[in-house]
Amino acid sequence: MRPDLSERRNAVPREDECRVFNRVCPGKRVTAPPADQGTRHHEVFGRYVQVWEGWAVDPEVRRAGSSGGVLTAISSYLSMKKRAPARVVAMDSANPSRSVPIQIMSRAEALNAAGSRYAPVSVGAGPLDELSSITGKPCEVSAIRATRNDLPAGPVLLSFFCAGTPSQKATDELVGQLGHSIENLTSSKYRGDGWPGQFVVESSDGSSNAMSYEDSWGAVLGKQLQDRCKICVDGTGESADVAVGDYWASDQAGYPLFADADGRSVVIARTPRGLRLVEECVDAGILEVRPILLDDVAKIQPLQVKRRRSLPGRLLGRILVGRSVPRYPGYKLARTFFSNLGLNLRAVGGTVRRNVRAGTVNRSR
Template structure:
């Protein structure tokens, strides 16, 4: 009854819904709302904490607002499996066709890209075999290197220009309507919330399923903007003098590398710059309550194949792969047969949980955290409530209550005001 009443309250009170989502701290900045509304109504720009947010240039029409409500991953992550025939549907990890560890066969790809170059190798194979015409992903923004911009890569060289993890804010779907209008088959690489937005849109726009041939994501630790700002302040680095920024790569995990306008550079071991684990990144509120940081709605998910803590030194590049759908399974197998990807070994669920134990803890705490958002802000996201509640209840009353209480406090403190007008011209966080 509580959930039903909260849902009714949410549906009645969100006018316009996109504004309520932003005000309640549930916007992740994917940009799909701006794509749907168009640049005369919404554009993406910096929010109060520097994260990507929609700016309102005009009133959002009710029909447009209804569409945004239906697709926004801030309030809708249904966790429907891309392929219900998956042989395993694990309560914690979702649909699974295969879990394996491997690496990009090409030595440069394995070294330059993150982990073992798994995502880069998969997308290169898709392009080289003409399975898709292009790949939508993000890369470093040239005019603003701390930000990321959406890129359409048509060949392997362009893929490598965007290789490597980007831990900051990004809006890869800010012009997704224009991308669909190209009418060309393509693949999408994005955060789990970006993929959720694409899946949501597929329910109302048939072009998505017709054109998007594969979705690729990763086990997501959240947006590490706060940690980045802390380290830049600590190292006394003038942001206006940064001409290049690489979070990781050029090794596994690889150093964080910063180029400066005077021609000098700074380089830091990954663990020193980002800390021992993602739980210390100071991630945004929306990331803390994310119901799907494990990318259940993607066809393929990549992850780091190491233990709980960041390695002290460098490791041979290695990527973990989760094939969640038949399409993902086939794409991974084809890349393996054609020697774009080499598979070292198959992994078990227990091994996956040991490597990514922080994801287990986060997911076990998701349901009480989302309930806190509903109680405090009146927004009840649509997701796999029964399964998430079972995971949470299994942690015990004390842990459940601690998660509920902590999120309730944070939800009360998290209130944003949606910006109005044209975003700053130097904003390049598409």
């Protein structure tokens, strides 16, 4: 079939497409967000304006969300206030084991989409300007921010603390472990309906089974992460206007506890725009918050702390065995390497050994 020549004339030249791709794709490059006026910087969590412990005032929203229902509450509020859809991720109704981006315009739609989706999905495709907000993984929000050249206008960017994206195969494996088949599935939920919530599946015969968050993530999902996630520079949504994470209770050693409780979130305003939004939501009775310190958040987010501090060593280990790595300008990784020297030297050695065992060393070098 002959191509449409008018489309070819209007298309972006291939070399320009490649330059844009290399600039915005988080698999190739993630640039540290600029230090806007009024922002501060934390060695693990990056730029911020203010940080709180918070939750949705609406008890139904708080329970439905993965932690305190904060992102669900904000997305719903913005979509109704601006009379423009908010883009979030939800279960694919046609294929319930999978996740898809959808647009919500009401509290009911927000509640139906509430809860984390630990599976591959993209929220950045398609037109953005008509949206009130976008909720996405840190890498997705970074890419969206880069495509817009960090413009302060447009949809509000919301993100969350991310430990990596499991493969779709991991979800399918969990479904099978609970005695269900993908073909007969009618519903799947990773979290929500309590904090932290459970992995719950239902089938067309009316049967339903569940697995704890600690078991579903710790034993299956968290062990099948996409490779890029293992060398991520930003697990806490630094490019967002507002980023949210679990504000776990912890034991005496600082290890997070996963006992069921009312959800509590870390809420970080990362930009002046994000600060104004959180304050507006508090004034409108949407959120309840109280100020906290990021150093206290670090104590109950040990995985994020270790990943950030040991990242330079893991990157160097991959380089030594001939593997490519993304570029992370502005993140001052050399300083991180030497300020956590022992940790990073161990990370170099561990990364090299794992790659050698896996047979991924570039033999041509």
